[in-house]
Amino acid sequence: MSLMSVRDLSIRFRTDEGLVTAVEDLSFDIAPGEVLGLVGESGSGKSVTAKALMRLNADNAVYGPASQIRLTTEAGVTDVLALKRERDMEQVRGGAVSMIFQEPMASFAPAITVGEQMVEQLLIHTRMSKAQAKAHAIDMLDRVGIPAPDKRFDQFAFEFSGGMRQRAMIAMALSTSPNLLIADEPTTALDVTIQAQVIDLMKDLVAEFGMGILFITHDLGVIAQTADRVAVMYLGRIVETGSVRQVIRDPRHLYTRGLIEALPKLDDLDAALTPIPGDIPSPLNRPSGCVFHTRCGIARAGHCDREVPPSRDFGEGHAVACHYAEAPAATRREGAGA
Amino acid sequence: MSQDPLIAARDLTVSYPLGRGLLGSRSKLNAVDGVSISIQRGQFFGLVGESGSGKTTLGRALLKAAPISAGTIAYRDGERSFDLTSLKGADLKDYRKRAQLIFQDPYAALSPRMTVRDIIAEPLEVMSLTKSRAETDERVREIAAKCRLNLEHLRRFPHAFSGGQRQRISIARALVSGPRFVVADESVAALDVSIQADVLNLLKQIQADMGIGFLFISHDLSVVAHVCDAVAVMYLGQIVEVAPTRSLFARPRHPYTSALFSAIPALDPDAPKTAEKLEGEIPSPANPPAGCKFHTRCRFAQDACKTSVPALREVAPGHRAACHFAADFDFSRPAASARSPR
Numbered sequence: 135m136s137l138m139s140v141r142d143l144s145i146r147f148r149t150d151e152g153l154v155t156a157v158e159d160l161s162f163d164i165a166p167g168e169v170l171g172l173v174g175e176s177g178s179g180k181s182v183t184a185k186a187l188m189r190l191n192a193d194n195a196v197y198g199p200a201s202q203i204r205l206t207t208e209a210g211v212t213d214v215l216a217l218k219r220e221r222d223m224e225q226v227r228g229g230a231v232s233m234i235f236q237e238p239m240a241s242f243a244p245a246i247t248v249g250e251q252m253v254e255q256l257l258i259h260t261r262m263s264k265a266q267a268k269a270h271a272i273d274m275l276d277r278v279g280i281p282a283p284d285k286r287f288d289q290f291a292f293e294f295s296g297g298m299r300q301r302a303m304i305a306m307a308l309s310t311s312p313n314l315l316i317a318d319e320p321t322t323a324l325d326v327t328i329q330a331q332v333i334d335l336m337k338d339l340v341a342e343f344g345m346g347i348l349f350i351t352h353d354l355g356v357i358a359q360t361a362d363r364v365a366v367m368y369l370g371r372i373v374e375t376g377s378v379r380q381v382i383r384d385p386r387h388l389y390t391r392g393l394i395e396a397l398p399k400l401d402d403l404d405a406a407l408t409p410i411p412g413d414i415p416s417p418l419n420r421p422s423g424c425v426f427h428t429r430c431g432i433a434r435a436g437h438c439d440r441e442v443p444p445s446r447d448f449g450e451g452h453a454v455a456c457h458y459a460e461a462p463a464a465t466r467r468e469g470a471g472a
Numbered sequence: 473m474s475q476d477p478l479i480a481a482r483d484l485t486v487s488y489p490l491g492r493g494l495l496g497s498r499s500k501l502n503a504v505d506g507v508s509i510s511i512q513r514g515q516f517f518g519l520v521g522e523s524g525s526g527k528t529t530l531g532r533a534l535l536k537a538a539p540i541s542a543g544t545i546a547y548r549d550g551e552r553s554f555d556l557t558s559l560k561g562a563d564l565k566d567y568r569k570r571a572q573l574i575f576q577d578p579y580a581a582l583s584p585r586m587t588v589r590d591i592i593a594e595p596l597e598v599m600s601l602t603k604s605r606a607e608t609d610e611r612v613r614e615i616a617a618k619c620r621l622n623l624e625h626l627r628r629f630p631h632a633f634s635g636g637q638r639q640r641i642s643i644a645r646a647l648v649s650g651p652r653f654v655v656a657d658e659s660v661a662a663l664d665v666s667i668q669a670d671v672l673n674l675l676k677q678i679q680a681d682m683g684i685g686f687l688f689i690s691h692d693l694s695v696v697a698h699v700c701d702a703v704a705v706m707y708l709g710q711i712v713e714v715a716p717t718r719s720l721f722a723r724p725r726h727p728y729t730s731a732l733f734s735a736i737p738a739l740d741p742d743a744p745k746t747a748e749k750l751e752g753e754i755p756s757p758a759n760p761p762a763g764c765k766f767h768t769r770c771r772f773a774q775d776a777c778k779t780s781v782p783a784l785r786e787v788a789p790g791h792r793a794a795c796h797f798a799a800d801f802d803f804s805r806p807a808a809s810a811r812s813p814r
Contacts, residue, residue, distance in 0.1 A: 175664040176635065296523065297753050325522040325691060327750040330735040334749065352664055355737035378741045396669040397739065398694040403721065407669035407698060413634055 136163040137346045138187065138205055138314050144198030145182055145191065145370075153196065154417045156182045157370040161445075164314065164346040171361030171378070172350045173393070177414055179370040180350045184316045187348070188227050189214060205230060207313045229259045232307035236319035238299040242291035248275075249287035252306050259310045274305040278335060297328035301335065308339060318350045333360055354393060358382055363451070366390045369415070369425040372445070376452030386454040389426050424457065432458055476548060477510035478685040479534055479571075479653055484508070484543035486526075486533050490758055501758045503529040505709035506543070508784075513549065513652070514683040516676070518700030518717070520693055520732070524754050526709040527689045531655040534687065535571050536564065547571070549652040569599050572651040576658035578638035582630040588641055589626035592616065595649045611648060618678060619644040636667035640674065647678065654679075655687045660695060672699050693732055697721055702790075705729045708757055708765040711784060715791035723802070725793035727770050764796070772801055 145157040157179040164170045172180050185191045187203060203214040207230050217223050235241050243251060252271035256262050262270060268287070275283035278301040291299055300320065307315060317336070321329040337360065340347060349361055357364050358378055365375040366389065374387040385391045392410035399405055412429040415421055423440045427433040438457055445455040486504040504526045511517045521527050532538040534545060536556050545556035547567065554567055572595075575581040582591055592612045595601075602608040613623060619640045630638055639659065646654060656675065660668040676699050679686050690696050696703055697717060704714040705728065713726040724730040731750040752769050755761055761768050767777040776796055784794040 175666065295753050325754075326693070326732060326735040327522060328753060330737070330749050331751075333737065353737065354665075355739050358739050358741045358743075359737040382739060382741065393665060394739070396665040398669075398672075398692075398698040399739075400694050400697055400721065400733075400736065403697050403718065407672055409670035409673070410666040413636065 135165070136204075136206060137166045137168075138164040138203070138348070140183075140187070141202040141204075142198065142200040143183070143186065143203065144201055145179075145186060146196045146198070147192075148194040148196060151418055155370055155420055156195075156417065157186070160370070160372055162365055162372065162375065164348060166313065166346050167340065167344045168363065169340060169347040169349055169361045171357035171364040172348060172367060173352060173354060173357055173364060174367035175352060175393075175414060177369070177417065178367040180367055181318055182370075183367075184233070184318055184348060184350055187214065187314070187316060188231050188233060189217060189223055190227070190233075205314070224258070228255055228312075229310060230312055231314045231316060232310065232312040233316040233318065234300075234303050234307045234320050236322050238296070238303040238323075239291060241303055242299070244290065244292060247288050247290055248294070248302050248306075249289075252287075252309055255306065256309060271305075271309060274309045275302065278302070278305040278308075278339075279331075280305070296324060297331065300324060300328075300332055304332075304335065304339070308343060308345075311343065312345055314346045314348065316348045316350070319352070320349075321356060322351065322353070329356070336360065354382065354397060366393070369417070369420065371425055371455065373426060373456070374452075374454045375445075376448075377450070380450070380452040384452075386448065386452070386459045387426075387456050388430050388432060392429075424455075434458075476513075478513045478515070478549060479545065479547050480508075480510035481530075481534065481545045482508050482543055484530070484533060484545060485541045486529050486538050487541040488539075499758070502541075502709050502760075503538075503757060504533060505760075507706075507709070507711050508543075509704060509711065509714070511653070511685045511687060513685050514679070515702065516679055516686045516688060516700045518696035518703040519687060519689045519706060520691060520696055520703060521706035522691065522754050524708075524757060525706040526757070527706050528657055529709075530706070531573075531657055531687055531689050534653075535573055535655055536567060537573075547653070565599065569595075569601065569649045570651050571653040572646040572649065572655070574642055574646045574654060574656040574659045577662055578635055578642050579662075581642050582638060584629060584631055587627055587629055588616075588621070588633075591630070591641060592626075592645045592648055595645060599649060601649060612644075615644045615648045618681070619647070620674065634667075635663055636670055639663060639667075639671050643671075643675065643678070647682070647684075650682075651684060653685045653687075655689065657689045658691070659688075661690065661692070668695070675699065693736060705732070708754065708760050710765060710794065712766065712795070713791075713793040714784070715788070715793075719788060719791045723788075725787045725791060725798040726766075726795045727772050727801075728766050729793075731769075764794075766795075772797060 143160040205212040256267035427438040764777040767773040
């Protein structure tokens, strides 16, 4: 059973320069207890997708007519895009779905203590009394590994170090026992040592609470260590999806391959760093056909620039949106150079 | 060590006052604490460490942009030599031309109201390095081409450019005065991996072409491993290990360096998990631990580490580490934790 089911999601933004497409025909599922990694460069539409799951996009967002976001919990099925009243959306935001952000400092109000914010959220989303909420908040701070949680409860976010703040943010997001946690680049602003601690913590919490996680990051290494499945986004489309092993070991889309080859590798210091050729096109100037054809080494004129490649399944849920995804990418790359 | 480094710091300390304590005693924070470092001409020198380790402050001190509380910094590029502790007036102006900084955030570093041409030309005009507008334009075009900027881009404003192009503009501006020494402070940290690869390749090529000495500050060990000739690792204001890149990555001699390696997420989902995860966070530099500053987080720490400060001493050719047990233990990472898809 799917916890979060997204079908044919298209999001455009009304701007002075016309409608700008941010996300196009996106479909994916997240099961309870599953971690789905969403990878892509800046501008690929990762954050817009995540915000859509909680209807947090700005008012100028236009959802396509076929778009569907369905959340299935013990309370029933919610059609997220059909929610109209603020009161109904509150059931989703911070209730069934919680979000943690890249910059924890920006998510805590500077003039209210961390404890007060945690209690406020619990009073809105649960039936706890104030005293129960406080006890629960302190318990959550303790569980994410914050020393002296009862003292920390009365402190302000600026009194926390970066790693502590991110832990407190996770504690706050999980305190309402959400069914789905959206983590938008939760470790990007952290040092590697702290990042490793936060990754371990998140894994433990998935095992303990059994919620689904949408993990957004641009770091494939972080994905490899946290996610069960991964979806690679480029210019608002999922170009490749599958289990982490399938996608990282046998990338079939040249974009996925390019992301992996651009990474500096510690076991081969002499390997050249290979950037993906060209620049990401402006969203105002979206390529026709396959969105990646302007930077792709094997694109064929008259085909790739005209026809949008459908997502095809290569077995066990490994799906690739490329007209020429048959051979393993490594051999196709050599062919492209000739 | 070779005899004639481009820039050499000796026992450098940068401290900031922390206000007055009881009885009017003044406490201070040593952001950089007795660091000795030397960078050769044309060397790509990496500096890594967690936030709060003093990397940026050290970089700024070498540019004479942070107060030098103790120690010396000597600069020698073959044409001019300066003692940075007493540098002022015309000499300081000359040093500004020879030592430049590339910033981290290409969005914040470029004025939105200036054209790309004016942004790149500004250092030349401010320092009066060119005599005519035609000469300025010539210099701007030359460096723009080196940084792979399209000449017709020069008339546009920065908002029209992507992160990678903006970083190339920042690099062009830093290089237009013909510096011999450049500090690049987290210059690729804000970029996507593909653009990061492009900018790193560009920096490396320019550095080789122009023979610039680079101090490359980064928190990303895998990036440093790829571009730098030598690397220094900083912790709480001190250098705990410094070595040629290969030697450092083949066998780290300080447990902190080793822990940094094992914290890098492996690209292989089945990579064996190392039990080396560093616990806790970097202590406050206002109240650093006694003895070896790393002992509070070190899994090899003994009683001696709590009281006696380890000296930075040579453990292999050109490889120095500040650990009492640098010669006794093998802290090196398991081979499989390296970042590799297969």
